[in-house]
Amino acid sequence: MKTQISLNRINDAVNFKATNSKGQSMLMDGSASLGGINNGVSPMEALLMALAGCSAIDVVMILNKMKQKIDDLKIDVTADVKKVDDYKEYSHIHMRFHLKGEIKEAKLQKAIEMSIEKYCSVAKTLEKTSEISFEYTLNNEN
Amino acid sequence: MKTQISLNRINDAVNFKATNSKGQSMLMDGSASLGGINNGVSPMEALLMALAGCSAIDVVMILNKMKQKIDDLKIDVTADVKKVDDYKEYSHIHMRFHLKGEIKEAKLQKAIEMSIEKYCSVAKTLEKTSEISFEYTLNNEN
Numbered sequence: 209m210k211t212q213i214s215l216n217r218i219n220d221a222v223n224f225k226a227t228n229s230k231g232q233s234m235l236m237d238g239s240a241s242l243g244g245i246n247n248g249v250s251p252m253e254a255l256l257m258a259l260a261g262c263s264a265i266d267v268v269m270i271l272n273k274m275k276q277k278i279d280d281l282k283i284d285v286t287a288d289v290k291k292v293d294d295y296k297e298y299s300h301i302h303m304r305f306h307l308k309g310e311i312k313e314a315k316l317q318k319a320i321e322m323s324i325e326k327y328c329s330v331a332k333t334l335e336k337t338s339e340i341s342f343e344y345t346l347n348n349e350n
Numbered sequence: 351m352k353t354q355i356s357l358n359r360i361n362d363a364v365n366f367k368a369t370n371s372k373g374q375s376m377l378m379d380g381s382a383s384l385g386g387i388n389n390g391v392s393p394m395e396a397l398l399m400a401l402a403g404c405s406a407i408d409v410v411m412i413l414n415k416m417k418q419k420i421d422d423l424k425i426d427v428t429a430d431v432k433k434v435d436d437y438k439e440y441s442h443i444h445m446r447f448h449l450k451g452e453i454k455e456a457k458l459q460k461a462i463e464m465s466i467e468k469y470c471s472v473a474k475t476l477e478k479t480s481e482i483s484f485e486y487t488l489n490n491e492n
Contacts, residue, residue, distance in 0.1 A: 209431040211440070213395055215402035217423040222407045226399035228391050234376035234399060238407030249370050251404035251472045253355055254396055257368035257376060260357035262393035265364045265380035281359040289351040295471040298353070329437040330393050336478040 223248060252296065255334065256285045262330035263303065266323035271311060274319065279309040287338070298338040305344035313346050320344060365390060394438065397476065398427045404472035405445065408465035409458075416457045422450040429480070440480040447486040455488050462486060 215226045215236075227233040235248030249257065260283045271278055283305050290299040305320055320342055324331045331340055343350075357368045357378075369375040377390030391399065402425045413420055425447050432441040447462055462484055466473045473482055485492075 211392075211394060211398060211429045211431055213391075213398045213402060213427050215399065215406055215425045215427070217406065217410070217420075222410050224403050224406050226391075226402055228395045228399075232377070232389065232391050234391060234396070235374070236399065236403035238403070238411075247374065248403075249355075249368075249374050249376060250353075251400040251407070251470075253353055253370045254376070254400035254403065255472060255475065256353060256355045257357065257370075257378065258393040258396035258400065260355065260368055261366050261378035261380070261396065264357055264359065264366050265393070268359070268364050269380075278359075283357045285355050285357070287353045289353055292474075294468050295474045297471060297475060326436050328393075329439060330397060332434075332437045333397065333439060333479045334475065337475045 252289070252298075255298070255330075256287055256301065259301065259328070259330045259334055259340075260285050260303065262328040263320070263323045266327045267305065267307075267316075267319045270319040270322055270327075271315065274315045276312065276315055277310040278307060280307065282306040298334070300339045300341070301334065303340065303342040305342060306348075307344065308347050311346060316344060316346055394431070394440075397440070397472075398429055398443065401443065401470070401472045401476055401482075402427050402445065404470040405462070405465045408469045409447065409449075409461045412461040412464055412469075413453060413457065416454075416461065418454065418457055419452040420449060421452075422448075424448040440476070443476065443480045443482045445482070445484040447484060448490075449486065450489050453488060458486060458488055 215224050218225050223237040237248040287298040287301040357366050360367050365379045379390040429440040429443045
């Protein structure tokens with residue numbers, strides 16, 4: 209199986225539009241580090257977004273299978289950036305899951321663990337570079 | 351230094367909006383694998399977009415420093431998906447750079463190599479999982 213995307217420059221600065229095979233796109237730029245205009249996410253932010261999206265999909269699917277009712281899901285991701293030679297990497301990524309609904313806490317914990325440790329392809333890729341940790345709130349309670 | 355993003359569920363299916371600290375966002379979903387509606391990029395596609403964006407920024411900056419004039423830049427990325435246990439990974443990622451402008455070929459080759467081997471943080475992260483290769487065209491010629 210193959211996955212394909214394309215990226216096009218959209219102006220004279222470092223602004224780009226990335227598009228998948230179905231035409232869905234995202235805007236990306238590197239202006240944050242250049243002091244220029246900034247109308248897209250940075251590539252390193254996109255890595256964290258990929259992780260959150262991947263894990264969110266898993267958690268929703270696993271909780272659905274467990275017959276739990278999700279009213280809301282939010283994930284905040286914070287990552288520590290470390291300079292290595294001429295590039296940067298995330299030394300540590302912390303994910304805060306915030307769920308609302310008729311969900312048993314033990315099942316939520318299990319669903320998140322299964323995603324991060326077993327199913328989430330993005331987590332399995334990023335864990336080679338970054339320690340990944342998580343916490344959660346359920347109906348606004350820790 | 352820290353990087354932060356948030357992800358919110360936007361409907362009852364697995365559709366999500368991820369937002370950075372400046373409010374720029376992308377839509378992501380996992381419906382491609384679920385046969386549902388599909389209005390965003392998949393998390394694994396987002397990894398490839400991050401790679402293309404990262405490398406595009408580098409190549410533009412390096413070529414600018416080398417006083418080369420870029421009229422257009424496009425990158426097509428194709429990745430081989432390999433199933434490992436319960437998740438997937440990219441065994442190989444191939445990037446095709448298409449540039450137009452007053453650019454010396456040796457400088458283009460050098461700029462791409464410097465990005466992928468040295469500067470691009472996303473490439474340095476993904477290379478732990480995936481072999482990354484590239485080719486390029488310059489003014490529509492190989």
